[in-house]
Amino acid sequence: MIYQPSLITSSATWIAQQELSDEPRKKQLRVIHEEIPVQDIDPDLRDLGRHIARCAHKHVRVRVPAMCGSQWSHFLRSLETSRALS
Structure with a gap:
């Protein structure tokens, strides 16, 4: 008995089905967000950006440090405003 991993088999089958179908492939869209105004940046994250x-x-x-998405955006915006990494 020959053992075939199911993950490889199922993905190969899925790829073959996608190639045979006439549906256009879905592209992942990038979401463009507004820029955060300088006065709205969290002061702690602004200080971290300056540091x-x-x-x-x-x-x-x-x-x-590890940050959630909103903190990460504030941090990156603080780096942009300080012209460090823009």
């Missing part, structure tokens, strides 16, 4: 920008200028390694 990292200074350390990057001095070529010092910095650990970036």
Whole structure:
């Protein structure tokens, strides 16, 4: 008895079905969000952005803590406003 992994078999079958179907492939769309105004950036994340920008200028390694999506966007916007990584 020859054992075939089901994951490889099912994905190969799915790919064959997709090639035979006439449906156009779905492309993933990028969602464009508005820019965050400077006055709305969280002060703690703005300070973290400045700290990292200074350390990057001095070529010092910095650990970036884990953040949720909204914090990450505030942090990246603070780096953009400080002209560090824009």
